[in-house]
Amino acid sequence: MNANLYQYDQAPLLEIHDLDVGYGHKPILRQLNFSCLPGQFISLLGPNGAGKTTLLRTLSRHLSPMAGQVRVQGRPLEDLPAMELARFMAVVLTDKLSPPLFSVYEFVALGRYPHTDYLGRLRSEDQVSISSSLAAVHALDLAERPFADLSDGERQKVLMARALAQEPKILLLDEPTIHLDLKHRVEVMAILRDLCRSKGITVIASLHDVDVAAKVSDRVALVREGKLCDWGTPEEVLNAKAVTGLYDFDKAEFNSALGGIELKGEGNRGRAFVIGGMGTSSLIYRLLARKGFAIATGVVHANDLDFHVASALGADCVVVDPLVPINGEATTQALNLLRDCDLVIDSGFPLMEGNKANLELLQEAFNSKKIVFTLRDADPKSVVSPMSSSYHRCSTPSQLVEALESYQRVPAAQHHPEEA
Amino acid sequence: MSTAQSCCDLRPISVRRAPLVFGLLAVLTLVMLVLNVGFGSIHFTLPQLWQALTHPQDESTISFILWNIRIPRAIAAVFGGAYLAAAGLLLQIYFRNPIVGPYILGISSGATLMVSFVMLTSVTVSWTLFTPFISTLAAFAGAYGVMLIVLAIASRVKGGVTLLIVGLMMGYLCGAVSAILTAFAEKEKIKGFVLWQLGSFSGFKWNEIWLLLVVGGAIMVLLYLQSKPLNAFLLGEEYAASMGVNIRRFRLLILLCSCGLAGMVTSMAGPVAFVGMAVPHMARLGFGTSDNRILIPGACLMGGLVASLCDLIARSVMAPVELPLSAITAFFGAPIVIMLLLKRRVKL
Structure with a gap:
């Protein structure tokens, strides 16, 4: 002043x-x-x-x-x-x-x-x-x-x-x-x-x-x-x-909170849903955009770093107000997005009182037999059940990059015939 | 205090070495002067030379040769070379181009053309009042005329080599006009013109020497006072203007000075090749700086030295046959141009 x-x-x-x-x-x-x-x-x-x-x-x-x-x-x-x-x-x-x-x-x-x-x-x-x-x-x-x-x-x-x-x-x-x-x-x-x-x-x-x-x-x-x-x-x-x-800008967006420019991807290699929040997913969004995946994500709080990066990258993002526990309506919305996706990535977000509901998303990914990549330290079996789907554990983001590089889109894409 | 202390250690090496190089050049130039006076197609003994030097009014042949042929020629070579080098230095800074000089830009050719009008035609015969200076004035007009044409073209096309070609073409054009004039001229006039055109410091009369010293000296003083804006101009016009240089006045002054110097020397000694282009580079190398406060006097000394040396070579190698001066200067000047063209980045 x-x-x-x-x-x-x-x-x-x-x-x-x-x-x-x-x-x-x-x-x-x-x-x-x-x-x-x-x-x-x-x-x-x-x-x-x-x-x-x-x-x-x-x-x-x-x-x-x-x-x-x-x-x-x-x-x-x-x-x-x-x-x-x-x-x-x-x-x-x-x-x-x-x-x-x-x-x-x-x-x-x-x-x-x-x-x-x-x-x-x-x-x-x-x-x-x-x-x-x-x-x-x-x-x-x-x-x-x-x-x-x-x-x-x-x-x-x-x-x-x-x-x-x-x-x-x-x-x-x-x-x-x-x-x-x-x-x-x-x-x-x-x-x-x-x-x-x-x-x-x-x-x-x-x-x-x-x-x-x-x-x-x-x-x-x-x-x-x-x-x-x-x-x-x-x-x-x-x-x-x-x-x-x-x-x-066509393929990029400036975000004043991040103070930088995010480069959007082509989004033509399939659609990935990231279960994230608490700043765990920003790097994942960027690498997905870089590898040409369209991104959907949720449920994150509006003051979360992940929200800023996701929106700058043009992701479909299910968001709730800051500090409000993630509730049923947002979860339903996110579940619908997740069902439309070709693969699901679990960012390994820490479990807190406010975001416990995101585990439902992970559960649904397994239930609907999506390809799941997880960066969680703990085995996913310890947080969700029952396990009826295959999943890939990546201990570092670079392992995720390698996994995504070898990923070929499988017929799950039939959800989006217009993209094929 | 510590910063002020450290400044004194930052005195550039070039400044510390300048007095040494100046001293060396001055001694060498003096030696050349003595050699040029002492040696010639007729041999004299040292006592004879001394006798003639100390008694300029003597009726003897030695005294006549010394005071009317050798001394004017030696002085003309020193000052002619100095002025050509200064003109070249100015033009290189003006065009921000290392391969220009009064000869290369066609300025000497413009001067030659106008002098050919004076020497080959009868147009100026009736202007008796100006006779001693008429060819100098004509040369200046020619030099300036060609300069303006080169400038007009240079403002449209950028690039060092283009400028070189423009200068060459101007040279051919002026040469063509001179050739046509030669075809119509009387025989005796042609002989004089052809000899003049080969370039030589011989045949300088004392009134020409005085003109060279007084007018040239005045221009040199004026130039030295411009060394500060010349230094600023090394960074280009926009930087120079932002530091407070009055660009329009500065440009005009530099052009007038360089054309004046080159035109004057050309009118008296004929077109002398490459001294104006090569000597500034030799001076930069010798002094290790682009600072014009050092380079202007430095290039002058170096130019005087080089021209004297070339003149001595021209008249002694094949004596009694005298070789054309431009042939000798071209022998060392042309390789330098080629070297500069091969070396892509040259410092000014």
Whole structure:
């Protein structure tokens, strides 16, 4: 709350009013309106070609606005002298540059351009700034290395250090994590977040990882089809529907509670019913989706991790309210789903007062002679009876994967002639 | 405090080694100057040379040869080479392309074309007022004209090799026009033009030397003051602009300077191949940096050294026959272009 009050106290660094951006006479984005406060992390999200880069290039004054205005601390962007703008705003671009023969230290020193004299001589405060810029991106140890010898990830950090050496209030980054390995991807995002928190720099970055954006951003801008579709905190803006719409997802879904994207399967290898709950089934859902099974599951509570994963994967899921014991109606519903399935998987959910009724489902699977895979530590005979069906015990998920890989759909599929 | 301390250890190696390389180059260039003055088709003894050097007003043959032939030629070689190298360095940064130079981009050809108008036709005969500088001005106009055409094409097509081909084509076109002019020209004029076209630092008059020193020197001072934006431009136009470089003014200035330098040298010495392209690379290797505050003077010294050496070779290997200067420079320049083409990533 205090943090919020603190932020609202400050005047916006950058205000965008009715801005149209584009090349030539063709606007790519129209009627943009938003403003950026000090220390905010702002993500631009949208499909490739939506105009994120065009917007960034307009904000950095490389392109002039086609209509509307960008105001920098209340002044029109086009009125700022080049040197003043360079001390206010720095950029990190995606284009691969042909590396000059510079050490990392000399390369970062180029960023002192707006602060040094006509020959670019470094004074002691410039040297301090260069060192602290390198330190801020955890790259002090690279200082003496030739710039040309760096890996992609190291190079990206050094590019960020060069931008920081300008001592900007705003940092614009175009796809800062593209082409990076996972280690550097995570590191770069953590560095950017720290810059916002500890140095109060406003970061505006176009990102392609919606899950990462949801975790680091203070504000997100969804850019699609020539306009700003949505603007706000990731909590309010990044829901399954908005993200699906943004990227035209067909076989995937974003789940804000999970903070990630689930990939739906083809669902054409048959239908599997997972008896689960209490977080035991999430991995199973994902591996079933990956192996091309359609999923049905139940009965789970609405606050269960399993429920979030199952619904993001588009499973048929029988759900009851949190903390309410699973009751007869839900069980009947689940039983009907189970009877329609080709195979049944028992996730080995722990037995509690609230979910005892799920054992009825397992009992029915045996009774109706379904193929049953169980990950239960204990023998299923100890929890249900009588045993009149074959079952396969898998002690680990990878054994289940192997079992499913060798599974050929048997005539049980006659329940779904339309799928055959 | 500890960070400030560690900065001092971060002084790049290239900066520490620069004075050494500068010293070495300066000594070698001086040696070349002395050799170029001392050696020639006529042999003089050291006391004779000293006598002539210290008594420039002497009526003796030695003094005449020294002060009107050898010394102007030696100075012209040093400064001609220096300016071509500086022009090449600028163009390589401007186009962000390691295989360009004034000769390769066709700038020298443009200058040649305009000089051929002056030398082969009678159009400018009546402009007596400008006579000493008319070919310099013509060369500059030609250089700039070709530069604008190359720029127009370069803005449409990207890629290093394309630019090279465009430059070659400009060279052929300009050569074709010169050839047509030659067909119509008088015999005596043709001989002069053909000799000039082979490239040589011979025949420099003192007023040309002064023009070379004063105008060229002024351009070099201007250029050195641009070394900071030139460094920023190494990262590309967008980064340079974001750091506060006034791109439009900078681009115009760089083009004017490089065309001015290359045009001036070409008008006096004829088209000299490859010095402008190869020397900046040699300077980068020698100094181990892309920092233009070091490279601009460094490439100049290196250019002066290389041109002097080539001139010495051209006139002494087959003496008394003098070999065309461009032939000698091509012998070491062309392999460098091929090497750069084979090596896919070259640093600027």
